[in-house]
Amino acid sequence: MTERVTHRSIQESSLARLQGNLATMGLLQAQISSGKKITKPSDDPAGTVSSLAVRQQLRLNDQYQVQGQDGISWLNAQDTALQTVSSQLRAARTLVVGALNEGYVTDGTRTATSVELDGIAQTVLSLANTQYQGRSLFAGTAGADHAVTLTTAAVTGAGTPPAVTYAPAQYTWSKTGLGAGETDATGVVRTSGTNTPVLRQIDAQSSVRVDTNGADVFGTDVAGNGTAASQSVFSLLRQISDEIKTPKDAGADIVVDPAATPVVPVAKEHRLSTLLGRLDTAMGRVLEGLADVGARTNRIDHAMEIAQSNKYELTEQLSKVEDVDLPAVMIQMSLQETAYKAALQVTSKVLNTSLMDFIR
Amino acid sequence: MSTFSGINASVTALRAHRSAMDVIGQNVANVNTPGYTRQRADLEMLNAPGGSGMLTGNKVTGGGVSVVGISRAFDAVQSARVNVQTGDHALQQERAATLSDLEALTQEPSDAGLSKQLNKMWAAYADAATKVGSTNADGAARQSVLGAARNVVASLNAAWNTVDQQWSTTRTQMGADIDEVNSMASSVAVLNEQIQKATTTGGAPNELMDKRDQLVTRIVELTGATTQAGRNGQVDLYLGGGLLVQGNTAAALSVSENPNTMSDVVNGQLAAEKIASTPAPTGSDLVALQALVAKGTITVKVGENTATPLSGKLAGQVEALSKTLPKASRDYDAVATSLAQKVNALQKVDGGIDGNGKTISATPGTPAGSIAGTDLFTSNTPSPFTDRITAGGIALGESVTGNTLVLGMAVNGAKDGSVAVRIAAIGTSKADPTSADPLARMDPPDRMWASYVSDLGARSSSAEARTSAAQAVLTSSIADQQGAAGVSLDEESADLIAAQRAYQGAARVLTAVDEMLDTLINKTGLVGR
Numbered sequence: 001m002t003e004r005v006t007h008r009s010i011q012e013s014s015l016a017r018l019q020g021n022l023a024t025m026g027l028l029q030a031q032i033s034s035g036k037k038i039t040k041p042s043d044d045p046a047g048t049v050s051s052l053a054v055r056q057q058l059r060l061n062d063q064y065q066v067q068g069q070d071g072i073s074w075l076n077a078q079d080t081a082l083q084t085v086s087s088q089l090r091a092a093r094t095l096v097v098g099a100l101n102e103g104y105v106t107d108g109t110r111t112a113t114s115v116e117l118d119g120i121a122q123t124v125l126s127l128a129n130t131q132y133q134g135r136s137l138f139a140g141t142a143g144a145d146h147a148v149t150l151t152t153a154a155v156t157g158a159g160t161p162p163a164v165t166y167a168p169a170q171y172t173w174s175k176t177g178l179g180a181g182e183t184d185a186t187g188v189v190r191t192s193g194t195n196t197p198v199l200r201q202i203d204a205q206s207s208v209r210v211d212t213n214g215a216d217v218f219g220t221d222v223a224g225n226g227t228a229a230s231q232s233v234f235s236l237l238r239q240i241s242d243e244i245k246t247p248k249d250a251g252a253d254i255v256v257d258p259a260a261t262p263v264v265p266v267a268k269e270h271r272l273s274t275l276l277g278r279l280d281t282a283m284g285r286v287l288e289g290l291a292d293v294g295a296r297t298n299r300i301d302h303a304m305e306i307a308q309s310n311k312y313e314l315t316e317q318l319s320k321v322e323d324v325d326l327p328a329v330m331i332q333m334s335l336q337e338t339a340y341k342a343a344l345q346v347t348s349k350v351l352n353t354s355l356m357d358f359i360r
Numbered sequence: 361m362s363t364f365s366g367i368n369a370s371v372t373a374l375r376a377h378r379s380a381m382d383v384i385g386q387n388v389a390n391v392n393t394p395g396y397t398r399q400r401a402d403l404e405m406l407n408a409p410g411g412s413g414m415l416t417g418n419k420v421t422g423g424g425v426s427v428v429g430i431s432r433a434f435d436a437v438q439s440a441r442v443n444v445q446t447g448d449h450a451l452q453q454e455r456a457a458t459l460s461d462l463e464a465l466t467q468e469p470s471d472a473g474l475s476k477q478l479n480k481m482w483a484a485y486a487d488a489a490t491k492v493g494s495t496n497a498d499g500a501a502r503q504s505v506l507g508a509a510r511n512v513v514a515s516l517n518a519a520w521n522t523v524d525q526q527w528s529t530t531r532t533q534m535g536a537d538i539d540e541v542n543s544m545a546s547s548v549a550v551l552n553e554q555i556q557k558a559t560t561t562g563g564a565p566n567e568l569m570d571k572r573d574q575l576v577t578r579i580v581e582l583t584g585a586t587t588q589a590g591r592n593g594q595v596d597l598y599l600g601g602g603l604l605v606q607g608n609t610a611a612a613l614s615v616s617e618n619p620n621t622m623s624d625v626v627n628g629q630l631a632a633e634k635i636a637s638t639p640a641p642t643g644s645d646l647v648a649l650q651a652l653v654a655k656g657t658i659t660v661k662v663g664e665n666t667a668t669p670l671s672g673k674l675a676g677q678v679e680a681l682s683k684t685l686p687k688a689s690r691d692y693d694a695v696a697t698s699l700a701q702k703v704n705a706l707q708k709v710d711g712g713i714d715g716n717g718k719t720i721s722a723t724p725g726t727p728a729g730s731i732a733g734t735d736l737f738t739s740n741t742p743s744p745f746t747d748r749i750t751a752g753g754i755a756l757g758e759s760v761t762g763n764t765l766v767l768g769m770a771v772n773g774a775k776d777g778s779v780a781v782r783i784a785a786i787g788t789s790k791a792d793p794t795s796a797d798p799l800a801r802m803d804p805p806d807r808m809w810a811s812y813v814s815d816l817g818a819r820s821s822s823a824e825a826r827t828s829a830a831q832a833v834l835t836s837s838i839a840d841q842q843g844a845a846g847v848s849l850d851e852e853s854a855d856l857i858a859a860q861r862a863y864q865g866a867a868r869v870l871t872a873v874d875e876m877l878d879t880l881i882n883k884t885g886l887v888g889r
Contacts, residue, residue, distance in 0.1 A: 006846035007391065009839040016835040041463050041817025042824060049814040051469035056806065059479040060788065063486050070490050134495030135775055143493065143717065143774020176773045196772035199781070200490065204788075322469060355853035 007351065014347040021340040028333045037324045047321050054318045061310050064202050068304040071200035074210035075297045077132045082217070082290045085127050089283045092120045092237060096276050099244050114245035121237035125171075128218050128234070138214025139225070140198030142174035147214050149174075151222070154238060156246075166248055168235045170221040173214055180223040195226035202303035208296055217289035219282060233282040240275045247271070363880075365423070366873040369406075372424030373866035376403055379427045380859045387847045395574035397432045397845040399566055404428045430564045438841040439573065440587060445837045446577055447584035447671035449830040454676025456827040458530070458684050459820035465522050468813045474695070475813075477515045478787060478806050481508035486784035492767050493775030502715060502762030505780075509736060513754050516696050520689060520752035527622035527685045534677045537582050538613050541674075544575045545597065545610040551575070552594040553608035559592040569593060579604070583613070584672025600669045602662025611663035618655045623743075623752075625686045626693075628656015630745050652744060658682050691812040692751035699805040700737035700749040706766070706783050708733035713770035715763030720770075734764040 031037060041048040099113050129147050130137045136147035152170035177194030184190055195215070199207040215227035219236075223229040231239075248271060380401040390396040406423035467473040484505040491501040551572040558565035576595060579585055585599040590607060597605040604611055619625045631652035634641060641649055658681055660667050660674065669675040706712075712720040712733065721730035734757050741753030768776030791803040803811075 004843045004848070006843055006848040006851075008846035009842035012842055013835060013839045016831070038469060040460075040820075041466060041468055041813050042460070042820035043817075045814050045817035045821060048469055048817050049810060052475050052810045052813065055469065055475065056479060056788070059483060063483050063784075067486065067490060133491070133497060135493050139773075141493075141768065141773035141776040174773070178771060196769075196776055196778070198777075201486070201781070355850040359853055359857070 007354065010350060014343070014351070018340075018343055018347065021336065021343055025333070025336050025340060028329055028336060031324045031329055032326070032333065035324060035326075036322055038322050051318065051321050054314055054321065058311070058314045058318065060204070061307050061314060064307045065304060065311075067200040068202045068300045068307065071202065071208055071210040071300045072297060072304075074132055074137065074198070074200075075293050075300070077130065078137050078212050078293045079290065079297070081127045081130045081137060082212075082286055082293060085124050085218075086283065086286050086290060088120050088123050088127070089233070089279065089286060092117055092240070093276070093279055093283065095120075096240055096244075096272065096279060100272055100276065110244050114241045117237055117241035117244065121234055121241065124218075124237065125234050128214055135198075136174070136211075136214075138212055138217065139174045139176050140211030141176045141196045144174035147174055148172065148218070148232075148234070150234075154235075154242060156242070156248075166239070166242075168221070168231060168239045171232045171234045172222045173220055173225050176213075176225050190226075191223065192226055192228045193224045200300070202300055203306065206303075208300055208303075210296070210300075212289055212293060217285055219285065231278065233279075233286070236275065236278055236282055240272070240279065243272055243275060363877070364873075365421075367870060369422070369424035370866045370870040370873065372406060372426055374863060374870075376401070376425045376427050377859045377863040377866065381856065381863070383430055384852050384856050384859065388849065388852050391847040391849060391852075395570050395577075396847070397434050397566070397570050397573075398847045399430050399432055401427050402429045402431050430566060432566045432569065433845050434569070434573075435841065435844045436589060438837070438844055441837045442834070442841045443577055443580040443587055444671075445830065445834040446581045449827070449834045450581045450673040451584065451671045451676045452823065452827040452830045454673050455679065455684075456820065456823040458526075458676070458680040459816065459823050461526055462523070462684070462688050463813075463816050463820045465519055466813050466816065473813075474512070474515050474519070474809055475806060477508070477512045478699075478809065481505070481512050482784045482787040484508040485780045488765070488767055489777030489780035489784060492777040492780065498715070499762055502765050502767075505765060506756070506760065506762060510756055512699070513737070513756060516692060516751040516754055520692050520750065523685055523689050523692065524622050524752065527625075527681060527689075530677055530680050530685070531620075534615060534674070534681070537673060537677070538615055541579055541582050541604075541613050542610070544579050545605050545613070548572055548575050548579070548595070548597065548605050549608050549610040552590070552605070556592040556594055556608070565593065580672060582672055583674045584669050599662050600660070600667035602665045602667040604662055613667075614661045616657070616659040616661070619658060619681075622685060622689055623750075625656045625658070625682060626689055627744055628653045629686060629690075630748075631656070648744075688812075688816070689751070691808070693748060695805045695808045695812070696737075696751040696754040697749045698802050698808055700735075700739075700754060701799055701802070702786050702804060703783055704735045704737060705799055706779055706786075707736045709766065709769075709779060711769050711771060712766035712779050713768050713774060713776070714766045717774055720766055733766060734760055736760055736765070 030039065038044050038047050038051060095113050095117055099110070102109070125148065128138055136142055136144075139147035148171050150169060151172040152167075154169040155167040175193070177196045178184055178190050180191060180193040182190060182193065184194065195213045197209040197213075198211040200210050201207045213225060213227065215225040218234065219230050219232040220227050221229060221232050221235050380403070383399050383401040387398050403425050404427075406426055468475060470476075484501070484507070488501040488505050491497040494501075551568055555565045555568050555572065558568065572595065576585075576587055576597065579597060580587070583599050583604070585597045585604055588596045588598065590596050594607050595605070596603065596607065599613065602611065604613060619628065631649040635646065635649050635653070640646075658678060660669055660678065669678060708720060710720065710722045714720065714731075714733070719727065719730040720733040721727065724730055724732040736757060737749065737754055738757045739749040739753040740755045741750060743750060743753070767780040768774070769778055772778060786804050787806045789804050790807070792800045795801050
């Protein structure tokens with residue numbers, strides 16, 4: 001500082017200080033009125049980066065919730081379908097047990113039972129083809145309209161009573177991956193083909209399958225979708241119905257894959273009970289599928305609860321990074337105001353007086 | 361010793377103090393005039409005329425007082441300091457203003473910024489992945505992907521255009537500033553000449569000097585020129601190695617015609633990088649690249665010599681035009697390029713399936729019916745560097761429709777959404793620096809954007825801090841300079857009283873001498889009468 005002080009130098013420096021005061025007031029005012037501590041990146045470069053990151057997290061979290069919600073809808077639809085399938089199969093079992101106990105009473109009774117079983121087979125087939133928003137629940141990524149279709153009708157051997165040979169009907173699932181025997185990208189031949197899941201991402205690390213591989217739950221007559229051939233429940237119901245309607249003579253039925261499906265013994269009186277055993281196995285698979293759907297629903301529910309609480313946490317975090325601490329800023333503001341007023345008052349006093357005032 | 365010498369001495373005193381009061385009057389009148397330097401009447405006592413003849417040896421008093429000059433309270437060191445600080449402050453201010461404009465453009469952090477648009481696009485892809493093949497939602501989901509992509513493109517285009525406009529505005533402003541400098545430099549030369557004439561003829565060109573120094577300060581603010589005192593009160597101005605004003609001649613400050621657009625600068629930089637890369641281009645390629653470099657380089661000239669301004673607004677403008685703004689533009693371009701290349705690669709993934717059920721193949725036609733796929737993002741602005749997609753030129757492909765979007769892999773079935781899931785994951789992916797695939801080594805657009813924003817924020821906040829520091833230093837140096845050169849009304853009042861009293865005293869002496877002479881002339885010889 002120089003020894004000499006002039007009015008102009010006081011004026012220059014007081015003006016600069018007043019402007020500094022006013023600029024700080026403006027900044028505080030902007031913070032209070034916008035409620036934001038960071039209005040531009042330079043206000044807090046590190047805070048800006050965290051703000052961007054937290055915003056991305058929030059967006060992802062929302063996405064997980066949407067996906068989870070969608071997944072639950074898929075799984076609920078499957079749960080309903082599989083519950084119905086299960087109850088239908090129980091009804092079928094009752095009929096079969098009835099037929100076994102009552103013996104082959106009359107042709108009329110047998111036909112009635114058979115018709116009822118055919119109806120059940122039809123219902124189960126249509127349940128296997130259930131769609132959710134235009135997509136098959138049991139062959140999620142397949143482009144075809146139906147998840148599973150009858151491709152080869154049953155063939156009964158000639159003769160009365162029919163010959164021992166019986167080729168069950170074949171139902172084929174729409175492809176959701178490589179076909180049986182095709183080579184995948186790594187050069188491995190997939191004997192049973194592959195199956196593509198419909199996935200919903202429910203958190204950063206995990207996705208949950210929201211469809212069910214129908215070939216696994218209902219069985220498939222033709223190898224594909226990652227499942228080896230074993231008689232499907234549709235084909236089985238048809239065979240049972242056919243067996244009740246027209247009991248076959250002793251002999252074995254023809255199966256698609258003799259290694260996978262036990263050949264029905266020749267003895268005539270054991271044919272139906274063996275088929276009943278197979279129906280029990282099929283019911284078991286459906287129940288397994290149901291349990292799996294339930295487990296996956298639980299998993300998504302849990303993930304969504306976490307996502308919900310994450311949302312609160314992230315919002316709070318964002319607010320900590322971006323929002324002003326109002327009481328602190330208000331106190332700062334009133335301090336600043338006092339300083340500004342004092343500066344104005346002092347400046348006006350200093351610049352007002354000069355020796356001129358005191359000379360006659 | 362003459363009887364009348366007392367009268368003479370009083371008269372010199374009256375004259376000198378009247379003159380001092382005149383100077384005080386000038387000071388008080390200019391108390392608020394910008395650039396005015398206070399003046400002082402320099403008084404000096406007069407020696408008695410040397411005695412000779414019969415009076416030699418008598419004790420004589422001095423011959424009174426005279427004004428030997430009217431000096432300026434000019435401190436060259438303080439003035440130079442103010443000039444240096446002015447130039448530095450102008451540079452920092454220009455730098456901070458450029459960065460502040462750029463950061464305002466990012467609109468971060470808010471719901472209007474690019475990061476939000478990108479996030480929306482990834483979310484739309486994730487949503488589309490869940491709706492592939494859905495009877496009523498598939499089309500809508502595809503359209504919302506396109507809509508979100510269009511918004512990203514629009515954000516990038518708009519941001520780039522604003523940077524481009526900022527460049528053009530700065531370029532125009534620079535031209536206007538240079539015109540102003542040239543006109544002021546000629547004025548300084550003219551004033552230098554007048555000052556020289558006045559000085560050599562013994563005048564006091566104080567006001568001319570004030571006027572000239574004011575112009576010099578403004579030139580320094582604009583260009584960061586340095587000053588050097590010349591002979592006879594003249595001032596020379598140097599600018600980055602060139603001589604802008606020397607005595608009474610001024611050289612023209614000029615800036616090269618090229619580059620005309622920001623793209624010229626960016627292309628010039630890319631060309632320079634290509635020339636430096638291995639294998640080095642040769643032959644006509646090299647010539648073409650060198651031409652691009654020349655077109656993209658901005659040169660400031662003083663007269664015929666190339667000058668490099670180091671401070672002042674001009675240095676800030678050159679920096680903005682050749683570094684800051686092109687860098688921002690290239691950062692935007694990098695975001696656009698990363699976005700386009702990463703999404704397009706998956707849009708054309710071998711074995712993908714689009715909404716029309718067509719399989720995408722690297723070799724269209726094999727398998728039968730397969731197509732090449734459609735790029736989602738294309739560039740509609742031709743650039744000499746074809747592999748670049750600029751933020752200004754990025755656009756949605758013309759033939760892109762909802763159904764040309766590839767969301768799944770054909771092998772997984774027509775209703776697969778795995779490709780859309782992979783695209784949605786781009787936003788949170790990380791670059792793999794060890795990968796052989798150049799695309800995998802590239803950061804995703806979101807990360808590029810976040811690092812651009814944080815870098816910009818850090819640079820802007822440090823530029824702001826430096827500006828306020830420079831402002832503080834400038835204010836204190838101006839206060840110091842004003843302390844020395846400014847008019848203090850208190851001081852002038854006191855001086856005025858002193859001069860007034862001295863004047864009154866001289867008049868009193870004159871009266872005393874007059875009375876003495878009256879006694880001598882009229883009363884002598886009348887004793888006893």
